[in-house]
Amino acid sequence: MTNDTITPPPKSQLHPVFTVTNIQNKVRVLDGTKVAYASWVRLFKLHARGYDVLSHIDGAAAPAETHSSYADWCKVDVHVLQWIYGTVSDDLLPRILEDESTARAAWLRVKNIFNNNKGARAAALESEFNGLKLEHMPSLEAYCQRLRELAGMLKDVDAPVSERRLVIQLVRGLSGEYDTVASYINQTSPNFETARSMLELELHRKTGRDEAATALAAPAVAPSDPLG
The missing domain is CATH 1.10.1200 (Non-ribosomal Peptide Synthetase Peptidyl Carrier Protein; Chain A)
Structure with missing residues (x-):
């Protein structure tokens, strides 16, 4: 008598980024006055590294659209994009808010604001x-x-x-x-x-x-x- 057992597929683990419910509790809102750009960058990168999403803002290449991981990557990237939009002031937000943006593109728009002039x-x-x-x-x-x-x-x-x-x-x-x-x-x-x-x-x-x-x-x- 054979004792064949079916091993269930492993449960997919929730990416750490999805455990953050309010990024403003961790990263102060960038306004360029009370919170300087350099301070915001350091704090944002600290949490991006801690929640394993630094690659979404540091210029690392995204997976190809045909790759099996692309859909999951997009979900994480949208979450990081929300982090960026949620930690800039009301005055800065209209200047970086764009349709169909990646987190990296938004990150660079913020950088350009503070590097210009x-x-x-x-x-x-x-x-x-x-x-x-x-x-x-x-x-x-x-x-x-x-x-x-x-x-x-x-x-x-x-x-x-x-x-x-x-x-x-x-x-x-x-x-x-x-x-x-x-x-x-x-x-x-x-x-x-x-x-x-x-x-x-x-x-x-x-x-x-x-x-x-x-x-x-x-x-x-x-x-x-x-x-x-």
Whole structure:
């Protein structure tokens, strides 16, 4: 008696890309201001590599249309294309949205937007970077963050800012109340994040001192007389 068994075909595994339900939870929306192009590219590629779809944006050849894997490749490519469209700002989307596009083609359209007119964009960004001052910003945190953002955007247009220059500009734009710590930063030449921490510590110290002075200056309230 033979014991013939029929082995069922292996179940096809779900591609990792289909497990992502909201790409914006992983990649911030590119607007060229709050999120620089270089930062978006690095984060997008990180997730593309993690979900095994980097080949859809790095220029790798697609399978031939007659190949058995082509249909599955197209489904994955459309998903990556949705990632791109879903992580650009409302202003950028109309500039890259096209019918019958591949993910790679859309990726290159985004790249071209940020590569065109580099000279003019670099000049405008340099002007803002050199003129930015703490007094123009709502807080020290916002000031430091904007400097970092501008440095990232300058890198995007092939005008990178060195760490030393970034720290120099950070100090240059400070108000007089930071003169002491600014002088120390100039002498010690720390990196940007260390200099930022030093300024935040000085702000915390100053805030505490001002609050203590306000409390001491407050007039004492005489206790009420229970007998009238």
